[in-house]
Amino acid sequence: MNILESEASWSLKKINSEKLITADDTAVICQSWNQLDRYLDHLKKSFPKNTLHAVAIKTNPHKEVLKHIVQLGFGLEAASFEEVQIAAQTGISYDKIVFDSPVKTKKEIAFCHEHFPGIKLNVNCIEELQRIPENPSFTLGVRINPMINSGSPELYHVSSNESKFGVPISERDKLLEAIVKFPITQLHIHAGSHMTKLNSAILAIQKLVSLAEEANNLLAQNGIKRRIKFLDIGGGLPPEKIKTEKTSKMQKYALKMTELLPNLKNYQLITEFGQWCYFYTGYAFSKIEYVVKRGEKRVIFIHLGADYLMRDTYSKPRGIIFKTYNSFGEKKNTELQSYDIAGPLCFAGDYLMKEQQLNLIGEGDWLALLNTGSNSLGLWSRHCSRTVPKIFGVDFEQKKINLLSNRQKID
Numbered sequence: 168m169n170i171l172e173s174e175a176s177w178s179l180k181k182i183n184s185e186k187l188i189t190a191d192d193t194a195v196i197c198q199s200w201n202q203l204d205r206y207l208d209h210l211k212k213s214f215p216k217n218t219l220h221a222v223a224i225k226t227n228p229h230k231e232v233l234k235h236i237v238q239l240g241f242g243l244e245a246a247s248f249e250e251v252q253i254a255a256q257t258g259i260s261y262d263k264i265v266f267d268s269p270v271k272t273k274k275e276i277a278f279c280h281e282h283f284p285g286i287k288l289n290v291n292c293i294e295e296l297q298r299i300p301e302n303p304s305f306t307l308g309v310r311i312n313p314m315i316n317s318g319s320p321e322l323y324h325v326s327s328n329e330s331k332f333g334v335p336i337s338e339r340d341k342l343l344e345a346i347v348k349f350p351i352t353q354l355h356i357h358a359g360s361h362m363t364k365l366n367s368a369i370l371a372i373q374k375l376v377s378l379a380e381e382a383n384n385l386l387a388q389n390g391i392k393r394r395i396k397f398l399d400i401g402g403g404l405p406p407e408k409i410k411t412e413k414t415s416k417m418q419k420y421a422l423k424m425t426e427l428l429p430n431l432k433n434y435q436l437i438t439e440f441g442q443w444c445y446f447y448t449g450y451a452f453s454k455i456e457y458v459v460k461r462g463e464k465r466v467i468f469i470h471l472g473a474d475y476l477m478r479d480t481y482s483k484p485r486g487i488i489f490k491t492y493n494s495f496g497e498k499k500n501t502e503l504q505s506y507d508i509a510g511p512l513c514f515a516g517d518y519l520m521k522e523q524q525l526n527l528i529g530e531g532d533w534l535a536l537l538n539t540g541s542n543s544l545g546l547w548s549r550h551c552s553r554t555v556p557k558i559f560g561v562d563f564e565q566k567k568i569n570l571l572s573n574r575q576k577i578d
């Protein structure tokens with residue numbers, strides 16, 4: 168049994184035995200503190216000490232989870248002004264917030280200038296620079312499209328010629344001109360999510376360093392003291408299981424970039440990892456409401472579907488593991504059967520998995536969904552207006568479980 172499964176098994180028993188839920192709680196979401204800490208610690212140790220790791224808020228925007236991350240000294244990457252406001256409520260120092268929205272309004276930029284001094288704000292296009300105050304109280308960055316193929320799936324690929332993200336690196340002259348003219352001190356890339364080609368990802372960072380060097384020379388030639396000081400390399404590594412005895416992809420990525428690009432050490436490095444930090448740190452449970460036969464198929468209906476796991480139902484399943492428990496939270500040991508797992512939404516595509524082998528189950532049993540830590544709660548869909556269930560934080564080592572938020576109410 169892997170560690171997350173052991174934890175989930177313990178949590179479900181505890182939730183049931185301590186009556187932390189009522190009959191109305193047909194589903195529950197859990198955040199593992201131990202696993203989250205393990206991933207964050209691994210991330211921190213993989214990179215140079217002074218790196219600012221701004222964890223992407225969108226991957227899991229729960230305020231208690233963000234507070235936990237901030238208390239560990241990490242930064243936060245905000246993809247919208249709303250996320251900036253959420254970040255500000257965690258007690259974070261503003262210089263650890265990176266604001267990346269591609270559609271910042273004039274008012275939002277002015278608000279950051281006035282109320283969030285020190286925040287790191289990356290513009291998405293040259294046009295946005297016109298909206299920046301003359302002497303901003305924030306660190307001004309510009310997002311560059313490195314125009315590489317990072318091996319991201321089409322849906323998450325942001326470095327093509329016509330990407331809506333960043334100024335294409337092919338517009339180098341325009342970029343250099345802007346760096347001289349505006350108070351830019353930071354360059355940013357996020358080459359794609361779920362990148363599979365690490366060499367290409369490093370090539371993108373190489374392009375960033377080379378642009379920073381050229382820009383700094385140009386600034387010096389123009390008698391300007393300002394320099395590019397911060398390089399924000401974004402996120403984008405797919406989730407991986409980290410093992411103490413094996414070098415992780417994250418370690419290889421960090422090691423390779425620092426070895427191949429020695430000048431990187433002249434800059435303060437910023438990262439924005441999201442799904443890598445969270446994927447294996449979350450799990451959820453749903454009661455099995457119905458088991459029905461449709462032709463030769465057995466279908467189970469549960470209370471979490473495309474509302475919670477939108478990416479898995481609308482695009483491609485990402486590796487959720489299903490386990491079965493009885494109503495007391497004890498593991499089922501019955502014979503294996505094939506089931507289709509249907510979510511609760513009124514649309515035909517709402518299946519989490521088809522022909523999944525599960526121990527024989529019935530109404531009132533529980534289904535555990537492991538590896539749901541990233542881009543699940545954050546993508547909660549209002550389709551059919553189903554509400555977000557209770558969310559618990561679990562410290563398996565200390566055998567503690569605490570309620571992070573109650574079941575959402577209909578306003």
Ligand SMILES: Cc1ncc(COP(=O)(O)O)c(C=O)c1O
Pocket residue numbers: 223226244267357359360361401402403404439440441442443
């Ligand atoms: C600008 C930016 N930074 C960071 C992330 C996090 O990406 P990932 O979860 O792939 O690490 C995203 C994801 O969409 C993003 O758009």
